[in-house]
Amino acid sequence: MTDSGMSRADDDGDAVIRVRGLTMGFDDFVLMRDLNFDVRRGEIFVILGGSGSGKSTLLKHMIGLYQPLAGHIWVAGADIAEADDARREAILRRVGVMYQMGALFGSMTLLENVRLPLEVHTDLPREAMDAIARARLQLVGLGAFADFMPSEISGGMQKRAAIARAMVLDPEVLFLDEPSAGLDPITSADLDRLIQRLARTLDMTIVIVSHELASIFAIADRVIMLDKESQGIAAEGDPATLRDTSNHPWVQRFLRRTDSDEERPA
Numbered sequence: 001m002t003d004s005g006m007s008r009a010d011d012d013g014d015a016v017i018r019v020r021g022l023t024m025g026f027d028d029f030v031l032m033r034d035l036n037f038d039v040r041r042g043e044i045f046v047i048l049g050g051s052g053s054g055k056s057t058l059l060k061h062m063i064g065l066y067q068p069l070a071g072h073i074w075v076a077g078a079d080i081a082e083a084d085d086a087r088r089e090a091i092l093r094r095v096g097v098m099y100q101m102g103a104l105f106g107s108m109t110l111l112e113n114v115r116l117p118l119e120v121h122t123d124l125p126r127e128a129m130d131a132i133a134r135a136r137l138q139l140v141g142l143g144a145f146a147d148f149m150p151s152e153i154s155g156g157m158q159k160r161a162a163i164a165r166a167m168v169l170d171p172e173v174l175f176l177d178e179p180s181a182g183l184d185p186i187t188s189a190d191l192d193r194l195i196q197r198l199a200r201t202l203d204m205t206i207v208i209v210s211h212e213l214a215s216i217f218a219i220a221d222r223v224i225m226l227d228k229e230s231q232g233i234a235a236e237g238d239p240a241t242l243r244d245t246s247n248h249p250w251v252q253r254f255l256r257r258t259d260s261d262e263e264r265p266a
């Protein structure tokens with residue numbers, strides 16, 4: 001049960017990702033039980049929760065890297081858990097991912113980093129790959145840095161290059177795991193603006209794992225809040241509305257706190 005009541009009808013045509021009855025964990029260790037939610041086409045959808053609540057694990061389930069203990073996940077209409085390897089590969093071609101620890105390859109230039117998924121997944125001629133990679137770098141404001149090494153640019157620029165790499169295959173859904181972790185507030189706000197601009201101009205669906213409150217209120221269309229203790233979704237909806245109307249004590253504390261690093265007390 002969430003703050004917004006029961007989950008929407010099963011035939012929500014706007015859903016690009018549909019999660020039903022998802023129980024996830026590792027062997028005997030259950031992290032979350034019976035999760036139900038949709039990610040709608042074109043929205044910025046944020047997964048919130050304290051550290052260790054299972055945000056990164058949920059993201060990895062949504063891209064088929066982990067098998068659910070129970071339940072189903074449909075990505076662009078295909079059941080990712082039931083898919084065979086070829087089908088899963090086809091689905092994965094349609095999503096872009098920036099992992100929490102998803103660093104750039106330090107021995108490659110930005111252009112080579114961004115070009116890499118094209119080399120792995122396409123047979124395009126080299127000049128075409130370079131043109132696409134350069135266009136992606138321009139889109140994130142790094143057009144002049146194509147030949148730089150990651151160590152020669154700032155942390156915020158590295159994040160932008162990693163986003164360019166994640167979206168080089170023109171994904172339907174872009175997954176970003178804690179994109180602003182480790183950035184100062186101003187760089188982090190710049191990154192938020194970039195993410196919003198990408199969502200709007202490319203009409204892309206973006207799923208973000210975050211616990212940066214300022215960022216959530218700035219960019220999230222909708223959030224789900226994973227609650228470690230109840231092993232479920234404590235709230236779902238527009239973050240400002242949840243902050244103002246939720247009567248769930250932890251949701252209130254989480255969304256009204258001023259210290260962005262506060263976690264749920266043990």
Ligand SMILES: Nc1ncnc2c1ncn2[C@@H]1O[C@H](COP(=O)(O)OP(=O)(O)O)[C@@H](O)[C@H]1O
Pocket residue numbers: 026031049050051052053054055056057058
């Ligand atoms: N591959 C794995 N095998 C076993 N346990 C894992 C694995 N990945 C994560 N966990 C555990 O699952 C819990 C949630 O991890 P994670 O999804 O990374 O949390 P979050 O991203 O919310 O901080 C943690 O207790 C973590 O140790």
Ligand SMILES: [Mg+2]
Pocket residue numbers: 055056057100177
């Ligand atoms: Mg994580």
